[in-house]
Amino acid sequence: MKRSITSSSWIIGCAIGVAIVFCGPSVASAAPAKDSCVACHSQLPDEYSKPAKLYPGDIHHRAGLSCADCHGGDRNDDSMNAMSPAKGFRGAPTKAQIPAFCGRCHSNPAYMRKFNPSLRTDQETEYFTSVHGKKLKQGDAKVAVCVDCHSVHDILAPSDPRAPVYPTHVAETCARCHADANYMKGYNIPTNQYALYEKSVHAAAMEGGDTSAPTCSTCHGNHGATPPGLNSVANVCGTCHVMNQELFEKSPHGPIFAKMGLPGCVQCHSNHEILAPRDSWVGTGPKAICVTCHVAGDNGYKAAKEISNGFDKLKSTYQKADTVLNTAEKSGMEVSNARVEMTNAHSDLIKARVAVHSFNAADVLKITNEGVATSQKAYEAGVAALHERDYRRKGLALALIAIVIAISGLYFKIRKMERG
Ligand code: HEC
Ligand code: HEC
Ligand code: HEC
Ligand code: HEC
Ligand code: HEC
Ligand code: HEC
Ligand code: HEC
Ligand code: HEC
Ligand code: HEC
Structure with a gap:
């Protein structure tokens, strides 16, 4: 009984389908849907x-x-x-209904696959793990829902540079609420994230066109509480700065910071106003970070001092070599081999800045000492080139004198012949 109804409706369906197939195109071209x-x-x-x-x-x-x-x-x-x-x-839909309104399609893999098989279908579930989603469930209508970030009726793909969620626009999109002290009144959180982020190296890299630099949603997750695979926002730095993360974890600070509840990288670099680091951050001087925790006499203080000395030595040797090579080059001497050495010394300096994250003086000094030795070699090559230059100059002077004597001799000879 049931089966016959099903099959007869199937036949009707087929007939309609055939009608659409045969009549569809001509109808469509006569009048659009x-x-x-x-x-x-x-x-x-x-x-x-x-x-x-x-x-x-x-x-x-x-x-x-x-x-x-x-x-x-x-x-x-x-x-x-x-x-x-x-x-x-x-x-x-009301604000509270919007996630499910969009999720009706976006949480349905079978439906979405027909349009774009590579599109994720977890936005709605992820959204409800975020502070926004949790608070919306509790009835807070001031948090962000889908349309606050994506807009509505003019929604664009995130890859479209005009989209409010395109990497270069995300910070402004979040700032609409998070930088509005009036709107955020009543919540116990700062409203300076945007202002601080704008001063950071990351914002500068983004402005320079490097969309691989992080913006708000890179660290906080597009939809969820954190990006996939992270249990805390504080761990996000290591997804890009892999070497720093590895060294930090193996360093004495790794376990002790975790035990003390200090937020790793963020403890020294801050979370939003991440500035370009300086070598003066290491050491015991007024700008050093180390002395905010370490005091004269402890091992951390000693390490800080040694690392800082290592940097100073490398930089002064490098500088000395650079000056000599510049002089040699200006005098037209060939020092390109020494310049290659200098490039190596410079990359030692950069490597040492990464190695700081071992917070182990011996490890850092091994690299800075290599750089010192390389700079020293380049310095010696520069000095040799200058000696060579002086030697050549002396030779040139002698040759000049000889030529002047020869010309004068010739001159007198000619005069004598003329008088004769
Ligand atoms: C004959 C004109 C007319 C047609 C056809 C029409 N609308 Fe409307 N629509 C209106 C008017 C007028 C309002 C505002 C008054 C109201 O809500 O009744 C409105 C309101 C709406 C709203 C807002 C309702 C709300 O909850 O605030 C939506 C959404 C909407 N229309 C969608 C549609 C869609 C989708 C269709 C086609 C399926 C459609 N309209 C067809 C005239 C029309
Ligand atoms: C991708 C889904 C989507 C499509 C397609 C869509 N709307 Fe909407 N529409 C929404 C959502 C979500 C809201 C609620 C927006 C809000 O609360 O800010 C809304 C709100 C509205 C409103 C209420 C007034 C307003 O602007 O908030 C009207 C009227 C409306 N839509 C009409 C239309 C018409 C007409 C079309 C086709 C031209 C359309 N919508 C297409 C999702 C959609
Ligand atoms: C009727 C089903 C449906 C509803 C409801 C719907 N969408 Fe979509 N959405 C789609 C389809 C289909 C695409 C196109 C996928 C493609 O071709 O890439 C899409 C694409 C998108 C994209 C671009 C994805 C990309 O990377 O290309 C965004 C963003 C988006 N929708 C957001 C929303 C938001 C926000 C809402 C709620 C206001 C919503 N959608 C409601 C079906 C829907
Ligand atoms: C707090 C802001 C914010 C909210 C709220 C938000 N989105 Fe997104 N959405 C983003 C950002 C940022 C991206 C990713 C941009 C990129 O890939 O660079 C994105 C990407 C998307 C995409 C493209 C596919 C993907 O997952 O990368 C879809 C579809 C989408 N969102 C739908 C939704 C839906 C549906 C909701 C509501 C349940 C929602 N979004 C809520 C900010 C938001
Ligand atoms: C429509 C306004 C609005 C927009 C847009 C918005 N937010 Fe929010 N956000 C809120 C509100 C309101 C809260 C709740 C504050 C609270 O309870 O602490 C919140 C909470 C948060 C929190 C948790 C803060 C805490 O309590 O620790 C984070 C993180 C956050 N938002 C990040 C973002 C990011 C990143 C974006 C952009 C991709 C964004 N928000 C866009 C309104 C918004
Ligand atoms: C480089 C990663 C990173 C970027 C980029 C970033 N944040 Fe954060 N944000 C963090 C970390 C880490 C915390 C501290 C989280 C914690 O303590 O659990 C935080 C905290 C927050 C909080 C909680 C309140 C507070 O200030 O402590 C809000 C709200 C927030 N960020 C919003 C934003 C907004 C808006 C942007 C973009 C303008 C942004 N963040 C960019 C990493 C980032
Ligand atoms: C999505 C990848 C990404 C994430 C996540 C990220 N960064 Fe960055 N970071 C970059 C890029 C890209 C640059 C700019 C390139 C450069 O100058 O080295 C940069 C630059 C820096 C610099 C300056 C480096 C220099 O030599 O001037 C510091 C310090 C820094 N990031 C620390 C952090 C910290 C701390 C976190 C976590 C709170 C973090 N970053 C999260 C990609 C990231
Ligand atoms: C105890 C403090 C401290 C912690 C914790 C710390 N850093 Fe640093 N970081 C520094 C100092 C000091 C410098 C400057 C080194 C220099 O320029 O001589 C620096 C420099 C950097 C630089 C620029 C040099 C480079 O590597 O290119 C980056 C990037 C960086 N840190 C990322 C991180 C990340 C990611 C973490 C967490 C895994 C982290 N830092 C944890 C103190 C710290
Ligand atoms: C936020 C506080 C904090 C900062 C900033 C900090 N340290 Fe530490 N450091 C500690 C703590 C806590 C320990 C473990 C207890 C101890 O040995 O003093 C430690 C341990 C060490 C140790 C191991 C000491 C041992 O006895 O084996 C070294 C080396 C060290 N730190 C170097 C540094 C250097 C170099 C800097 C600056 C780039 C620095 N620390 C910045 C808190 C800090």
């Missing part, structure tokens, strides 16, 4: 016509979806009945 929603809404006052005006630029429009795919209703009905709940019309 009807959309009463757009037709009527385009004529309405501001708030109600805005969606229709914006929508042609929306990624959903480009994917072939219409107003009714999100809002329900009947796009073939020209009357207000198009928006009858009986025709599945959902209206505009």
Whole structure:
């Protein structure tokens, strides 16, 4: 019984399908798919016509979806009945309903696969692990939902440089709320993250066009509480600064910071205002970070002093060699081999700055001493070139004198012959 109904509806379905296949294209080319929603809404006052005006630029429009795919209703009905709940019309969602409204499609892998198999379908579940999602569930309507970050009716792919979630725009998108002290009043958190981030090396790299530098959502997660695979935002730095992370974990600070609840990298570098580090941060001087915890006499203090001395020695030897090589080059001497040595010495300096994160003086000094030896070699090559220059200059002077004598001799000889 059941089976016969199923098969007869299958036959009807087939017949309709065949009709569409054969009549579809000609009907479609005669009149494009009807959309009463757009037709009527385009004529309405501001708030109600805005969606229709914006929508042609929306990624959903480009994917072939219409107003009714999100809002329900009947796009073939020209009357207000198009928006009858009986025709599945959902209206505009309230803020609290928005994640599920978008998630109806975006959390449905079978549906989304038909459009774009590579698109993730975990945004809604991830969202509810974030502070935004948790607070929304508790009834806080001031937190961000999907449309606060993506906009609505003019949603773009995140890879579109105009999108509010494109890496260079994310910080402004978050700042709309997080930098607005008035809006965030009542929450017990600072509103300076954007101002501090704008001063950071990361923001500078981003402005310079390096979209691999982190912005707010790189560290805090696009949707979830943290990026995938991290249990805490404080661990995010190591996903990019791999060497620093490895050294730090193996250093005496690794386990002790964890035990004391200090946030690793962030303890020394801060979280938002991450500045370009200076060698003066290591050591016992007024700008040194080490002395905020270590005091004269302890092992950390001693290590800080030794590392700092290592840097000083490498930099002064390097400087000395550089000056000599510059002079030699200006005198036209060939010192390109020594310049190669200098490049090696410079990369030792850079390596040593990474090695600081072992917080082990011997490990850092091994590298700085290598740089010192290389600089010293380059210095000696420079000095040899200058000796060579002096030697050549003396030779040149002698040759000049000889030539002058020869010319004078010739001159007198000629005069003598003329007089003769
Ligand atoms: C004949 C004109 C007309 C047609 C056709 C029409 N609308 Fe509307 N729509 C309106 C007017 C007028 C309003 C505002 C008054 C109201 O909410 O009843 C409105 C309101 C809305 C709202 C806001 C409702 C809310 O909850 O605030 C949505 C969403 C909407 N329309 C979507 C659609 C969609 C989707 C379609 C097509 C399936 C559609 N409309 C077709 C005239 C129309
Ligand atoms: C991708 C899903 C989606 C599509 C497609 C879509 N809307 Fe909406 N629409 C929403 C959401 C979500 C809201 C609620 C926005 C909010 O609260 O800020 C909304 C709100 C509205 C409103 C209430 C006023 C406003 O702007 O908040 C109207 C009217 C409306 N939509 C009409 C339309 C019309 C007409 C179309 C087709 C041209 C359309 N929508 C296409 C998701 C969609
Ligand atoms: C009716 C189903 C449906 C609803 C509801 C829906 N979307 Fe989409 N969305 C899609 C489809 C289909 C695509 C196109 C996928 C593609 O071609 O890349 C898409 C694409 C997107 C993209 C671009 C993804 C990319 O990387 O290309 C974003 C962002 C997006 N939607 C956000 C939203 C938001 C925010 C809402 C709620 C306001 C929403 N969507 C509601 C079906 C839907
Ligand atoms: C706090 C801001 C924020 C909120 C809230 C938010 N998104 Fe996103 N969304 C982003 C950012 C940032 C990206 C990634 C941009 C990139 O890949 O560079 C993104 C990417 C996406 C993408 C592309 C695929 C992907 O996962 O990378 C889709 C689809 C999407 N979001 C849908 C949603 C939906 C649906 C919701 C609500 C459940 C939502 N977003 C809530 C900021 C947000
Ligand atoms: C629509 C406004 C709005 C937008 C846009 C927004 N947020 Fe929020 N966010 C909030 C509110 C409100 C809270 C709740 C504050 C609280 O309870 O501490 C919050 C909480 C947070 C928290 C947790 C703070 C804590 O309590 O420790 C983080 C992290 C956060 N947002 C990051 C972001 C990032 C990153 C973006 C951009 C990708 C963003 N937010 C966009 C309003 C917003
Ligand atoms: C390089 C990584 C990184 C970037 C980029 C970043 N944050 Fe943070 N953020 C952190 C860390 C780490 C914390 C501290 C988290 C903790 O203590 O658990 C934090 C804390 C926060 C908090 C909690 C309140 C506070 O100030 O401690 C908010 C809100 C926040 N960030 C928002 C933002 C916004 C908005 C942006 C972009 C303008 C941003 N963050 C950029 C790493 C980052
Ligand atoms: C998404 C990758 C990424 C994450 C996550 C990240 N950074 Fe960076 N970081 C970069 C890039 C890219 C640069 C700029 C390139 C450069 O100048 O070396 C940079 C530069 C730096 C610099 C300056 C380096 C220099 O030599 O001037 C410091 C210090 C730094 N980051 C520390 C951190 C800390 C601390 C964290 C975690 C709170 C962090 N970074 C998270 C990618 C990242
Ligand atoms: C105990 C303090 C301290 C901690 C913890 C720390 N750093 Fe550093 N970091 C420094 C100092 C000091 C320098 C400057 C070295 C120099 O320029 O001579 C520095 C320099 C850097 C630099 C620039 C040099 C380079 O490696 O290119 C980066 C990047 C960096 N740190 C990332 C990190 C990351 C990532 C973490 C966590 C895994 C971390 N730091 C933990 C003190 C610290
Ligand atoms: C936030 C506080 C803090 C900062 C900043 C800090 N340290 Fe430490 N350090 C500690 C603690 C705590 C220990 C473990 C207890 C101890 O040995 O003093 C430690 C241990 C050490 C040790 C091992 C000492 C031993 O007895 O084996 C060395 C070496 C060290 N630190 C070097 C440094 C250097 C170099 C700097 C600056 C670049 C620095 N520390 C910055 C807190 C800090």
